[in-house]
Amino acid sequence: MAQEFYPFKDIEAKWRKRWEETGLFKMDQNSLKKKYYCLMMFPYPSAALHVGHGRNYIIGDSVVRYKIMRGYNVLSPMGFDAFGLPAENAAIKNGIHPEISTLNNIKTMRRQFDSWGAGYDWDREVVSCLPEYYKWTQWIFLQLYKKGLAYKKKAPVNWCPSCQTVLANEQVIDGKCERCSSQVILRDLEQWFFKITDYSQRLLNDLESLEDWPERVKLMQKNWIGRSQGVEIDFKVRDSDIILRCFTTRVDTIYGVTYMVISNEHPAIRELVKGASNKKEIEKFIEETKKENAADRIGADIEKRGVFTGRFVVNPVNNKAVPLWVGNYVVTEYGTGAVMAVPAHDQRDFEFAKKYGLGIEVVIDNPKEPMDASKMKEAYAEEGVMVNSGKFNGLPSLEAIRKIADFMEENKIGKRKVHYKLRDWLISRQRYWGAPIPMIYCDKCGIQPVDEKDLPVLLPRNIKFKPHGESPLKDAPEFVKIKCPKCSGNAKREIDTMDTFVDSSWYFLRYLSPRDDKGPFNKDLVNKWLPVDQYIGGVEHAILHLLYSRFIVKVLYDMGHVGFKEPFAKLFTQGMITKNGIKMSKSRGNVVSSDDLIEKYGADTVRLYTLFISPPEKDAEWGDRGVEGAWRFLNRVWRLIEDNAHAGGWWSVEGGEKDSTEKDKKLKQKTHYTIKKVTEDMEETFHFNTAISSIMELVNEIYEYIGLKHGASGPQLKEAVQTVVILLAPFVPHIAEEMWEKLGNKESVFNAEWPECDKSALNQSTIELPIQINGKLRSKIKAPSAAGEDEIKKLVLNDSLVNKWLEGKEPKKIIVVKGKLVNLVI
RNA sequence: GGGCGAGUGGUGGAAUGGCAUACACGAUGGACUUAAAAUCCAUUGAUCGCAAGGUUGUGAGGGUUCGACUCCCUCCUCGCCCACCA
Numbered sequence: 001m002a003q004e005f006y007p008f009k010d011i012e013a014k015w016r017k018r019w020e021e022t023g024l025f026k027m028d029q030n031s032l033k034k035k036y037y038c039l040m041m042f043p044y045p046s047a048a049l050h051v052g053h054g055r056n057y058i059i060g061d062s063v064v065r066y067k068i069m070r071g072y073n074v075l076s077p078m079g080f081d082a083f084g085l086p087a088e089n090a091a092i093k094n095g096i097h098p099e100i101s102t103l104n105n106i107k108t109m110r111r112q113f114d115s116w117g118a119g120y121d122w123d124r125e126v127v128s129c130l131p132e133y134y135k136w137t138q139w140i141f142l143q144l145y146k147k148g149l150a151y152k153k154k155a156p157v158n159w160c161p162s163c164q165t166v167l168a169n170e171q172v173i174d175g176k177c178e179r180c181s182s183q184v185i186l187r188d189l190e191q192w193f194f195k196i197t198d199y200s201q202r203l204l205n206d207l208e209s210l211e212d213w214p215e216r217v218k219l220m221q222k223n224w225i226g227r228s229q230g231v232e233i234d235f236k237v238r239d240s241d242i243i244l245r246c247f248t249t250r251v252d253t254i255y256g257v258t259y260m261v262i263s264n265e266h267p268a269i270r271e272l273v274k275g276a277s278n279k280k281e282i283e284k285f286i287e288e289t290k291k292e293n294a295a296d297r298i299g300a301d302i303e304k305r306g307v308f309t310g311r312f313v314v315n316p317v318n319n320k321a322v323p324l325w326v327g328n329y330v331v332t333e334y335g336t337g338a339v340m341a342v343p344a345h346d347q348r349d350f351e352f353a354k355k356y357g358l359g360i361e362v363v364i365d366n367p368k369e370p371m372d373a374s375k376m377k378e379a380y381a382e383e384g385v386m387v388n389s390g391k392f393n394g395l396p397s398l399e400a401i402r403k404i405a406d407f408m409e410e411n412k413i414g415k416r417k418v419h420y421k422l423r424d425w426l427i428s429r430q431r432y433w434g435a436p437i438p439m440i441y442c443d444k445c446g447i448q449p450v451d452e453k454d455l456p457v458l459l460p461r462n463i464k465f466k467p468h469g470e471s472p473l474k475d476a477p478e479f480v481k482i483k484c485p486k487c488s489g490n491a492k493r494e495i496d497t498m499d500t501f502v503d504s505s506w507y508f509l510r511y512l513s514p515r516d517d518k519g520p521f522n523k524d525l526v527n528k529w530l531p532v533d534q535y536i537g538g539v540e541h542a543i544l545h546l547l548y549s550r551f552i553v554k555v556l557y558d559m560g561h562v563g564f565k566e567p568f569a570k571l572f573t574q575g576m577i578t579k580n581g582i583k584m585s586k587s588r589g590n591v592v593s594s595d596d597l598i599e600k601y602g603a604d605t606v607r608l609y610t611l612f613i614s615p616p617e618k619d620a621e622w623g624d625r626g627v628e629g630a631w632r633f634l635n636r637v638w639r640l641i642e643d644n645a646h647a648g649g650w651w652s653v654e655g656g657e658k659d660s661t662e663k664d665k666k667l668k669q670k671t672h673y674t675i676k677k678v679t680e681d682m683e684e685t686f687h688f689n690t691a692i693s694s695i696m697e698l699v700n701e702i703y704e705y706i707g708l709k710h711g712a713s714g715p716q717l718k719e720a721v722q723t724v725v726i727l728l729a730p731f732v733p734h735i736a737e738e739m740w741e742k743l744g745n746k747e748s749v750f751n752a753e754w755p756e757c758d759k760s761a762l763n764q765s766t767i768e769l770p771i772q773i774n775g776k777l778r779s780k781i782k783a784p785s786a787a788g789e790d791e792i793k794k795l796v797l798n799d800s801l802v803n804k805w806l807e808g809k810e811p812k813k814i815i816v817v818k819g820k821l822v823n824l825v826i
Numbered sequence: 827g828g829g830c831g832a833g834u835g836g837u838g839g840a841a842u843g844g845c846a847u848a849c850a851c852g853a854u855g856g857a858c859u860u861a862a863a864a865u866c867c868a869u870u871g872a873u874c875g876c877a878a879g880g881u882u883g884u885g886a887g888g889g890u891u892c893g894a895c896u897c898c899c900u901c902c903u904c905g906c907c908c909a910c911c912a
Contacts, residue, residue: 005864216830216907223829223908230912248912261912304910329910339912347827348910421911542907612850613838619905623838629850632864639865690840693849700849770845775893777845815892821844825892 006638008602012734016114024068024750025119027075036072037529038064039508039568041537041545042079042126045105046086049112050591051610051622052577052584058607059574059616059686060536061118066682066730069754075529077511078113079126080106083134083500085163088433092465098433099461102129112594117603117733126510128503133510134435135456136520137503140552141427141438143559145449149195150427152447156265157426159187164467165430186290192437192496194425196551200225203422203550212570214617217542224543226421231405233340233414235260235313238321242268244313247335247419251408252400253342255389256363257320258353260313261306261327263337264289269326276310282326289328304329304352315340316413317404318390327352335419343379344371350379363388364397425548427499432463432472434497442484442491451485457493471495504545505552508532508567526562531569539573546571572686575619577610584622592622604732605631611688611731634735637699637724641739664716665761667705671720672761674698678727679757688731695727726752769795771802772823778805789816796822 019025040060043053064076080102087098106127113120126133144150159165162182177184196203204225207218230249237244244260262269264286273282285307292302306327313324329348330339343353343360353360360373364384371380386395392404408414428437436457438450450457460476473479473495484491512525537545546568553567576583579590597606609630614620674694681691702720722743729736729749740749763785769792771779779801783792793814796802806826813825 219830220907226908226911228911246912250912302910327910329912331911334911341912346912348912419911421908539906609850615839618832621838623851626838626851633850635864689838690849693840696849768845772844772893775844775891780845813892815844817844817893823844823892 006635006642006735008604008735011738012117012603015734015737016117018737018748019119022748024748025064025074025076025121026123027121028073031073033071033073035075035529036067036534037075037532038067038534039511039532039536040076040078041535041541042081042128042504042507043109044081044084044086045102045109047105047108048586048591049109049594050577050584051594051597051606052591054112054116054594054606055577055610055616055620056536056538056574057113057116057118058610059572059688061116061733062607062611062688062730063534063536063682063686064119065733065750068750069726069729069752075124075511076120077124077126077514078120078122079124079507079511080109080128081500081504081507082106082127082129083434083497083503085165085431085433088431088465089163091433092467095465097461099129102433115595115598115603117607124511124514126507126514128435128500128507129433131456131458132515132517133507134503136510137435137498137506138438138450138455138457139452139520140502140506141435141498142449142452142455143561144194144555145439147555147559149198149555150192151195152190152192154188154190155193155426156186156188157191158184159189160184164469189428189430191426191428192439192494194427194551196425196548197420197422199551199554200227200420200422201418202554203547206550206554206566210566210569210571213568214571214573217539217546217571217573220542221547224422224547227418228420229416229418231408231414232336232417233316233408235315235338235340237272237324238312238314240272240311242271244268244324244338245336246338246340247417248340250342250345250401251404251414252386252389252392252397253345253363254315254317254340254404255392256342256344256361257315257322257340258343258359258361259323259325259341261325261330261339261341261352263330263332264326264328265332266326266330266337272311272324273309273326278307278310282307282309285326292328302328304348304355306352306356308356316408323358325356333423334421344373344376345379345381347379347381350376361388425499425501425551427502428496429499430469430471431497432459432465434500435503436473436479436497437494439494440482440484440491441494442487442489444489445484445486445491448485448491454485459497471497473497501544501548505548506556508549509556509562521562523561523563527564530562531564531566534570534572535568536572536574538576542573572617574616575614577613577620577622579622581621592624597627601627601631602734604735605634608634608692608732612692613689615685615687615689617686633696633699634732636703637728638735638739640699640702640721640724641742663705664714667701667716667720668758668761669763670698670701671716671723672757672759674727675723675755676757676762679754682730691727692731695724698724723755725749726755767820770821771796771799772821773802773805773811774825775823778802785819787819789819792816792819792822796824 038060040057064074067074082102087102090096090101091098128134128137141150160177160180160182162180163177204222204227207221210218228249230247231251232245232247235244235246244262246260269286273279276282289305304327306325309324309326311324312321314321329352330337341349341352343349343358344362345364352358360376362371362373363386364380365371365387366380366382366384383397386392386397386400392400395403405416409416436459438455438457440448440450442448460473460479462476463472464475465472480492480495482491482493483489509521509526512529513522516522549567553562554565556562557565578584579592582588582590584591594606605627609627612630613626674697677694678691681687698720702717702724705717725736725739725743726749736749740752745752766782767785769781769783770777771781779799781795781799783795793816796814809826811824811826815823817823
């Protein structure tokens, strides 16, 4: 009897070659089958991948293979998000050109994808750092420029002194650089922005159409866009022509305004403090708090501080003058940078007023307990009844919001207004390793776009990678010097490059015509294949990448380049693999090498364990021991086929016994239950872990069926074993193919028909009926599965154990649940 | 501070109103073996009992229900996202 391990090395090599030859993953443009575009987020090329990375691709590959088996014309492309900081940082450190290290890493990664058995249509590969790709990233920039959606402005930006570059807000974590953890400072630079804020409302509205996105992700996007409805109110500055506009969502509290605060970066601030007696103090305050802003925007808990400007502003509803302060708690970029302060009904204002002895005036009464301004411990921010509010007294505050807004609009004191937290997208990077921004600066003609026919603007090859606060492209004279496209005079190129999120905001369009040098994508193909049917990636991209991609697609839609408004119909976000409770990463030293494991156990074992470890949307803790279990299981299935092949091959037995015995019925029932379970998991939840465990149960059932004697036969057994092999194929493709061949099939298992669940097989002849008394399990009886309620009740009352528990009493009620459970109430 | 999610054996996890702990890992005992590996068999929430069997048990407390891991309320802990957004 053969007791060797299954020869995974030979098997895996054999089938990989076969898939390559038969083009299993090549999308067929002329196929009549239904299309299915399955997209994995394309990775940044980093050197050695671990099992945590593997999980992403194994999940995606299982979906792809399942859909192929279900008869779809599947498009499963792969590419590389190949521009970015790490390669450039490495170049600074060790002198290796980013292009070389990146292309090397890509080579390694392709090999690793292959080693996981993850198949892609490699003819469609896109690599964002190649001119054939970034030419069109630049084209996208020019489209936005043409539409007035790309503009330049001086803006305070997060600056990492160590990386010598600008960071997006989201790359700043706890005031520190996401990559190098140095303290981030603010710095004013001329930057290119994309006007994503023009699309705020549409990006918000269309979230509702994304029914197959996780609620969590939609909510995160919604909060990020941050729509709030309110009123903008103009306050006149006394003894001045200046008008300060502020925004509030709580216009019902307008009569409770006791002071106003403006941000330390408010545009009118210089003018306002011109004649102030404490001018020095104010200026000192402004300087100090500017420094705080960087840390502040990042979340550090900074105490509220402020300074009086010597000015007063007039409340337009009651003409009352209130003091004007400069404070560190007003967000410059949001609203108008000026806030009407209502200490009685806003916690922040309350704290500030307490600290500086400013007035507190109650204008909304808490219906539950009367309020007294002098005794308040905290602000009352709930609804209530209007008091001290002139003609609005007595109204419920919710109603007052409407009435006061109406009143203000009628009297032109204020105007309803919607604000968003969403900011424009800063795309400039003072970096080499990115797509150059295709713009030219001419002294005579000003800013000029590069002509589309002159694209791509190629990155120069010879560059010194010494950071000096400006883009390294500055040191490449052959790059910088250019003729103005308008007047042909001497001009200079833009030396900044684009944020890599621009590269990744349209790559899914390029896969349909990756080598096309006439356009960024083929309109017909793209309209046929998009939206993407299934997008799979990490939840860390829930906000930025997905929002940017949605934005770019909407812009392209508006310009008539594509016929759809949303890029991704269905989204699945997987969890990450942890080790010792933290994310697997090289710097933390807790990586589990995927290559080593594959060398020892083969790809299928690694795949099976990875999928079995937990539901894929959840984070999962890696345990090396569990791999053994997956390995044992595969050997167990393998033996099932090997041993019986030695014993004569029961799968060839066509006739044999009819499926009449109890044993046969049980096996058939289990087989069809497993089909149902696996199919549901694949279609609905991607819960591969439960799909696999149900297949394990079926294998256990098969072993029980044949007992220890080999050479068992019969149609039921044949069906069960075939089912196991087919159902396993999406998860462990190599061994499944080999076993499928051993079962005498000439065609690939991926051409096999996915089994249908025969519902009649799910009902056994007799079923075991659990009996509860007052909800507690007290007995079990055997009953025919076709038995009616009355018959079941009769059987239950005849059961001796039941009678023992009834102690002669008559049950008040007998509840039969779906013919599967009985509960007696006594 | 706000929002979202989660809390089940020694471990990963299963069950979304109906037999709690499927499936797997680990552990213990046994068979086979000179031995080991592999494989197979048995046991494995806690607790009482020689046993049949009982009691108890899904973060804590309360509620709804014939019946609650599941629904509702209060609280605790952890995780993630956002965060002085007026």
